[in-house]
Amino acid sequence: MKGPVLIVSSAVEVQEALAGGLGKLGFQSVLARSPAAAAELGPGPAPKLAVLDLDGIDPAPGPAIARLKARWPNMGVVALAQPQRGKSDLEVLAVVRETGAHAFFVKPISDAELAKRLLDLLQKGFGGNRRRMVLVVDDSATIGEILKAYLRKHGYDAVVKPDWETALSGWDTLGIDLVITDIFMPGMGGVEGIKYASQNWAGVPVVAMSGGLDTRMTPDDALLAARKIGADAALSKPLAEHQVVEVLKRLLPAA
Numbered sequence: 001m002k003g004p005v006l007i008v009s010s011a012v013e014v015q016e017a018l019a020g021g022l023g024k025l026g027f028q029s030v031l032a033r034s035p036a037a038a039a040e041l042g043p044g045p046a047p048k049l050a051v052l053d054l055d056g057i058d059p060a061p062g063p064a065i066a067r068l069k070a071r072w073p074n075m076g077v078v079a080l081a082q083p084q085r086g087k088s089d090l091e092v093l094a095v096v097r098e099t100g101a102h103a104f105f106v107k108p109i110s111d112a113e114l115a116k117r118l119l120d121l122l123q124k125g126f127g128g129n130r131r132r133m134v135l136v137v138d139d140s141a142t143i144g145e146i147l148k149a150y151l152r153k154h155g156y157d158a159v160v161k162p163d164w165e166t167a168l169s170g171w172d173t174l175g176i177d178l179v180i181t182d183i184f185m186p187g188m189g190g191v192e193g194i195k196y197a198s199q200n201w202a203g204v205p206v207v208a209m210s211g212g213l214d215t216r217m218t219p220d221d222a223l224l225a226a227r228k229i230g231a232d233a234a235l236s237k238p239l240a241e242h243q244v245v246e247v248l249k250r251l252l253p254a255a
Contacts, residue, residue: 004028004045005118006068006075008038009053018051021111027118039067046072048127049118052099054081055107065099066202076126077101077175078117080109090169097201102126102175124157131157132252137167137181137193138209143239147180150241156248164193176204178252180235180244183210183225191229198230205251206230211237 005027009015019029032038079101084092096104103117134156136147144160151158161167183190197206208231233247
């Protein structure tokens with residue numbers, strides 16, 4: 001049997017349906033009515049994966065889900081919810097991000113489709129020694145590729161976005177473990193991005209980087225300003241590989 005998979009839903013019928021469907025496909029399930037109840041489960045095999053039914057859960061489940069992630073930090077999470085009437089994709093995505101989920105599906109979803117995503121998370125190392133995911137936001141494609149190379153060389157995965165608008169609208173940026181962002185970019189910009197991430201992405205460290213803005217602001221001044229608005233660390237351009245790695249190891253200690 002694969003698993004165990006933690007199934008969290010306030011509806012018993014949903015729990016039973018998900019457990020039954022996944023069971024037929026070789027998954028073992030552990031059931032809980034809420035994130036808080038799941039966090040209090042007794043000793044047993046640590047769940048490698050979780051399926052989180054957002055319908056019926058406290059509208060602000062962040063603290064309870066944070067307890068889940070603290071207990072099982074490498075657990076992969078798939079969130080499910082009914083179609084959200086009156087909400088844009090960006091609004092739905094923002095809610096899903098707050099849960100810390102790594103994937104999201106609108107119900108109903110077939111057992112096979114759910115199982116496929118769970119297997120994908122297992123293959124990525126969730127529930128074990130997974131590679132941490134870093135979001136890089138920089139309008140310079142060259143910087144993005146340099147950072148991606150550094151990250152992968154040292155055991156991290158990376159998704160690179162050219163601006164914060166694209167980062168916030170991308171479903172591939174769910175479940176991010178850390179953010180590295182330039183400060184000066186077109187559009188929303190790094191300052192607003194840092195503020196948003198520090199206020200809405202609980203437990204996700206943010207690293208600011210900058211080469212300054214022409215002659216109007218030195219790199220040191222820009223990075224100091226970034227720290228004041230919520231950045232956890234700062235890097236000056238041009239980036240040195242060893243400095244990037246040192247910051248990552250400090251902000252993302254081994255699980």
